[in-house]
Amino acid sequence: MKKLACEILDLLGEGLGLKDPRYFSKLTTNADSDCLLRINHYPPSCNIHKLDHDDQCNIKSLVSTKASNGGNLMAGGRIGFGEHSDPQILSLLRANDVEGLQVFVPDHEGKEMWVQVPSDPSAIFVNVGDVLQALTNGRLISIRHRVIATACRPRLSTIYFASPPLHARISALPETITASSPRRYRSFTWAEYKTTMYSLRLSHSRLELFKIDDDDSDNASEGKA
Numbered sequence: 001m002k003k004l005a006c007e008i009l010d011l012l013g014e015g016l017g018l019k020d021p022r023y024f025s026k027l028t029t030n031a032d033s034d035c036l037l038r039i040n041h042y043p044p045s046c047n048i049h050k051l052d053h054d055d056q057c058n059i060k061s062l063v064s065t066k067a068s069n070g071g072n073l074m075a076g077g078r079i080g081f082g083e084h085s086d087p088q089i090l091s092l093l094r095a096n097d098v099e100g101l102q103v104f105v106p107d108h109e110g111k112e113m114w115v116q117v118p119s120d121p122s123a124i125f126v127n128v129g130d131v132l133q134a135l136t137n138g139r140l141i142s143i144r145h146r147v148i149a150t151a152c153r154p155r156l157s158t159i160y161f162a163s164p165p166l167h168a169r170i171s172a173l174p175e176t177i178t179a180s181s182p183r184r185y186r187s188f189t190w191a192e193y194k195t196t197m198y199s200l201r202l203s204h205s206r207l208e209l210f211k212i213d214d215d216d217s218d219n220a221s222e223g224k225a
């Protein structure tokens with residue numbers, strides 16, 4: 001998983017035209033890096049299957065399209081993992097053949113909706129983390145996702161989180177800052193970000209707290225922040 005994360009990060013670094021295309025992967029291979037492997041188990045949630053066919057269809061369409069009420073929509077399924085963005089650099093997820101993962105994306109009309117990620121035990125789901133969003137000045141976006149358990153079988157997932165060392169300073173790379181896209185976030189250490197994160201609810205858009213006000217962005221783009 002680590003090797004794959006590095007390969008993906010190096011390709012992203014190359015694609016973004018970084019002077020050092022290995023900048024991201026070096027953060028994760030540093031001896032002090034804070035990488036993490038998480039295993040999630042979601043017990044079966046069969047309530048939906050006790051309903052008749054029409055109700056099941058109604059509920060399934062509700063779960064996959066309705067993004068309101070702060071992500072607490074139960075609709076026969078159980079919130080297995082609340083709405084959040086991953087805080088690290090990159091996440092690589094593998095799961096069994098039980099669905100449940102949903103991502104929050106704009107649809108073709110610009111409205112946002114929850115989209116079900118099809119289950120595929122042979123696939124790896126790659127997610128950009130908040131730190132990569134900050135390092136790329138928002139060029140890469142860390143999307144919100146959640147798990148709603150509606151299946152009669154347990155869902156199992158394993159996620160490798162490629163992370164920087166605690167002391168690493170996270171600051172947008174100069175190649176990602178332009179006159180039309182000035183520095184968006186003040187710099188922070190990964191330790192500082194983790195402390196902030198643990199003081200907030202899982203669903204909090206924590207990176208917003210590090211956003212530079214429009215008034216400050218002129219100074220920031222000149223490196224004074």
Ligand SMILES: O=C(O)CCC(=O)C(=O)O
Binds near residue numbers: 086
């Ligand atoms: O188990 C899943 O499918 C997603 C879990 C997740 O988003 C996480 O552990 O950060």
Ligand SMILES: [Fe+2]
Binds near residue numbers: 086
């Ligand atoms: Fe996640």
